[in-house]
Amino acid sequence: MLIVQKYGGTSVANVERIKAVAERVVKTAKQGHKVVVVVSAMSGETDKLINLAHQVSASPSEREMDLLLSSGERVTSALTAMAIEELGCKAMAFTGRQMGIITDAVHTKARIEKITGERAKKALEENYIIVVAGFQGITEGEADVTTLGRGGSDLSAVAIASALDADLCEIYTDVDGVYTTDPNIVPEARKLDKISYEEMLEFASLGAKVLQTRSVEFAMKYNVPTVVRSSFNDNPGTLVVKEDKDMENVVVSGVAYDKNQVKLTIMSVPDKPGIAAKIFNAIANANVVVDMIVQNISSDGKATDISFTVPKTDSKRALKITEDVAKELGAKGVTTREDIAKISIVGVGMRTHSGVAAKMFETLAKHGVNIMMISTSEIKVSCVIDSKYTELAVRVLHDTFGLAGGKV
Amino acid sequence: MLIVQKYGGTSVANVERIKAVAERVVKTAKQGHKVVVVVSAMSGETDKLINLAHQVSASPSEREMDLLLSSGERVTSALTAMAIEELGCKAMAFTGRQMGIITDAVHTKARIEKITGERAKKALEENYIIVVAGFQGITEGEADVTTLGRGGSDLSAVAIASALDADLCEIYTDVDGVYTTDPNIVPEARKLDKISYEEMLEFASLGAKVLQTRSVEFAMKYNVPTVVRSSFNDNPGTLVVKEDKDMENVVVSGVAYDKNQVKLTIMSVPDKPGIAAKIFNAIANANVVVDMIVQNISSDGKATDISFTVPKTDSKRALKITEDVAKELGAKGVTTREDIAKISIVGVGMRTHSGVAAKMFETLAKHGVNIMMISTSEIKVSCVIDSKYTELAVRVLHDTFGLAGGKV
Numbered sequence: 092m093l094i095v096q097k098y099g100g101t102s103v104a105n106v107e108r109i110k111a112v113a114e115r116v117v118k119t120a121k122q123g124h125k126v127v128v129v130v131s132a133m134s135g136e137t138d139k140l141i142n143l144a145h146q147v148s149a150s151p152s153e154r155e156m157d158l159l160l161s162s163g164e165r166v167t168s169a170l171t172a173m174a175i176e177e178l179g180c181k182a183m184a185f186t187g188r189q190m191g192i193i194t195d196a197v198h199t200k201a202r203i204e205k206i207t208g209e210r211a212k213k214a215l216e217e218n219y220i221i222v223v224a225g226f227q228g229i230t231e232g233e234a235d236v237t238t239l240g241r242g243g244s245d246l247s248a249v250a251i252a253s254a255l256d257a258d259l260c261e262i263y264t265d266v267d268g269v270y271t272t273d274p275n276i277v278p279e280a281r282k283l284d285k286i287s288y289e290e291m292l293e294f295a296s297l298g299a300k301v302l303q304t305r306s307v308e309f310a311m312k313y314n315v316p317t318v319v320r321s322s323f324n325d326n327p328g329t330l331v332v333k334e335d336k337d338m339e340n341v342v343v344s345g346v347a348y349d350k351n352q353v354k355l356t357i358m359s360v361p362d363k364p365g366i367a368a369k370i371f372n373a374i375a376n377a378n379v380v381v382d383m384i385v386q387n388i389s390s391d392g393k394a395t396d397i398s399f400t401v402p403k404t405d406s407k408r409a410l411k412i413t414e415d416v417a418k419e420l421g422a423k424g425v426t427t428r429e430d431i432a433k434i435s436i437v438g439v440g441m442r443t444h445s446g447v448a449a450k451m452f453e454t455l456a457k458h459g460v461n462i463m464m465i466s467t468s469e470i471k472v473s474c475v476i477d478s479k480y481t482e483l484a485v486r487v488l489h490d491t492f493g494l495a496g497g498k499v
Numbered sequence: 500m501l502i503v504q505k506y507g508g509t510s511v512a513n514v515e516r517i518k519a520v521a522e523r524v525v526k527t528a529k530q531g532h533k534v535v536v537v538v539s540a541m542s543g544e545t546d547k548l549i550n551l552a553h554q555v556s557a558s559p560s561e562r563e564m565d566l567l568l569s570s571g572e573r574v575t576s577a578l579t580a581m582a583i584e585e586l587g588c589k590a591m592a593f594t595g596r597q598m599g600i601i602t603d604a605v606h607t608k609a610r611i612e613k614i615t616g617e618r619a620k621k622a623l624e625e626n627y628i629i630v631v632a633g634f635q636g637i638t639e640g641e642a643d644v645t646t647l648g649r650g651g652s653d654l655s656a657v658a659i660a661s662a663l664d665a666d667l668c669e670i671y672t673d674v675d676g677v678y679t680t681d682p683n684i685v686p687e688a689r690k691l692d693k694i695s696y697e698e699m700l701e702f703a704s705l706g707a708k709v710l711q712t713r714s715v716e717f718a719m720k721y722n723v724p725t726v727v728r729s730s731f732n733d734n735p736g737t738l739v740v741k742e743d744k745d746m747e748n749v750v751v752s753g754v755a756y757d758k759n760q761v762k763l764t765i766m767s768v769p770d771k772p773g774i775a776a777k778i779f780n781a782i783a784n785a786n787v788v789v790d791m792i793v794q795n796i797s798s799d800g801k802a803t804d805i806s807f808t809v810p811k812t813d814s815k816r817a818l819k820i821t822e823d824v825a826k827e828l829g830a831k832g833v834t835t836r837e838d839i840a841k842i843s844i845v846g847v848g849m850r851t852h853s854g855v856a857a858k859m860f861e862t863l864a865k866h867g868v869n870i871m872m873i874s875t876s877e878i879k880v881s882c883v884i885d886s887k888y889t890e891l892a893v894r895v896l897h898d899t900f901g902l903a904g905g906k907v
């Protein structure tokens with residue numbers, strides 16, 4: 092088999108961890124597999140570099156930022172290759188460029204356009220273990236260094252697995268896999284053996300930090316079998332694959348929560364066509380991602396309230412823009428609320444089971460939790476609630492949908 | 500003018516220093532010059548990376564070592580470009596690859612083969628200040644990252660100055676320039692305003708750490724006017740240029756010393772043709788650089804003692820090889836002596852003044868310093884002495900040749 096193994100920052104945090112990674116890689120190779128390793132920067136390194144950049148410049152150039160940040164992964168790839176060679180296997184470190192990872196020129200959040208990987212294929216044939224610096228690529232024309240955004244090494248790994256037609260992509264991290272919910276809140280939370288791409292995508296978007304969203308989209312698009320597992324033990328992890336019959340039997344796979352959103356409400360907006368477009372275009376132009384949107388039916392047909400959520404980090408910027416637009420539209424004003432949480436249940440089984448959303452609302456109501464906003468997709472229901480009820484809501488939903496024990 | 504400015508590790512040691520460098524660069528640009536900046540890694544960074552490498556591997560692969568070490572200069576180049584932009588000038592960071600620095604494939608001590616520099620020329624025309632990561636290049640075929648050896652950023656700077664046909668190459672460091680000798684030993688040591696390439700080359704080879712040897716060779720070969728000066732003040736520094744008439748009037752320009760050598764002596768080697776070749780071939784094959792060699796005339800025409808010096812770092816390896824060869828040749832054995840120092844006087848004036856060496860020997864003798872080995876070139880006389888006399892020898896020679904005051 093050809094296996095791509097990706098090791099995150101905590102998995103390569105220091106010399107001892109890098110040696111442990113090398114041992115795992117060599118063990119895999121000795122089982123007869125060809126191995127491509129993708130590594131992140133040692134944990135803390137990227138933040139250290141960002142910090143340095145902000146010390147020299149208030150708004151550092153993004154092209155230079157990418158050159159700066161890409162160095163962390165290069166260091167780890169070189170050290171990991173050395174550690175593997177020390178164990179007697181042939182290894183070669185590759186930069187993003189040497190791996191042939193071509194991206195667009197949107198610095199600091201570039202998108203992979205293609206992976207040539209010719210040299211890697213040759214090296215694999217010559218029985219080299221390849222250690223690729225994650226998170227980075229180069230542009231096609233000028234060959235400038237680009238980075239893929241936070242968690243970009245996950246994307247590097249999945250994209251490389253796809254380009255090399257690997258049999259498996261293993262994402263090593265500091266948790267055992269994907270859980271039915273946060274074990275810090277619900278000790279009985281259960282590790283999932285298998286999850287569909289769609290569910291994983293919802294979990295990733297919902298703030299579960301196990302896999303970067305874009306890497307899941309990529310894995311889904313190119314059907315890359317992906318395993319999330321721990322580099323600190325030998326537990327089998329969670330397999331992320333195409334949805335299968337089995338999965339439909341499980342109505343809800345997990346409960347997620349996100350405390351990093353802020354709710355903005357524009358009060359008494361005149362209820363005319365084109366109003367929503369005006370508001371959300373202005374926000375989108377500022378590169379703020381809006382998550383949930385709720386518009387109340389206006390009772391008198393003249394004015395309405397529009398609420399939406401944005402990430403906490405963007406809330407100040409979003410508020411400023413929204414206030415400007417509100418003024419322009421003749422709305423009464425804008426209020427914000429920070430003490431909110433988004434609670435979500437996810438499961439492909441929802442497609443074929445009815446009454447799931449109702450059961451969620453009923454459960455929250457029974458425990459006195461008021462719902463401020465609701466948003467649904469085919470395989471997800473999210474509710475915005477007062478953040479003080481976060482843990483309670485997660486626990487009761489985890490319980491209601493029988494996630495600790497078996498299936499509902 | 501087009502000026503290349505190179506800043507060493509102490510000049511970019513931290514955020515404050517990088518900002519100070521940016522100010523100096525911008526000041527130069529505002530005077531109407533085009534500027535190319537070459538930066539080293541922040542001081543301590545390269546050693547930190549080497550240390551990491553040796554922690555993961557007893558003998559790290561040199562290809563991976565280069566990838567590892569090159570990251571230090573990349574970080575500085577990105578940060579410096581950001582700091583320059585913060586001051587309102589257009590700046591762009593270039594890796595060795597983006598500068599078009601093509602080297603051979605001898606990793607960790609690659610030689611520059613050519614510098615294309617097309618993109619840099621274009622950027623200079625567009626009034627960008629270019630900040631190049633020093634110390635690194637890439638190979639032509641595989642485009643693997645290479646490094647140029649310790650102090651390689653000096654070489655990067657001089658080679659870039661030559662390739663871009665710069666008017667001046669300024670090497671910024673933490674000393675004011677080239678001194679007649681180490682001011683720590685002789686407080687009256689005088690900074691030289693001007694020195695010839697040949698003299699600078701001798702000083703560099705003799706262990707004066709101001710300029711890397713190969714960068715001086717390069718500057719001499721391509722006639723690159725080079726200034727060594729401090730990034731901590733505005734003193735004018737020392738100009739390194741082609742020899743001129745003036746310089747010949749100065750018999751001795753400076754006194755250098757080197758305590759980093761070890762003397763090995765092979766005792767009673769049969770005095771036959773080809774013996775020396777055998778010994779020094781074996782040592783050269785191990786990549787150990789032999790500095791001085793002295794062979795005593797054998798009294799009986801049958802056996803002779805051969806002494807030579809090697810860098811302290813290579814002495815163990817050299818001893819092992821020498822013992823093997825000595826055995827093979829039927830010599831009596833090998834002795835080593837670590838407590839030695841090489842004291843040298845340098846000056847292009849020696850070519851036209853006689854009796855300089857005699858004056859040196861006489862001075863040492865007068866102060867009770869025994870000479871173990873002698874080696875001379877056209878513009879240099881070196882003596883190996885007991886290391887405990889180092890400071891004494893430097894002082895009396897500095898005095899004898901009138902270096903503190905004026906000329907002899």
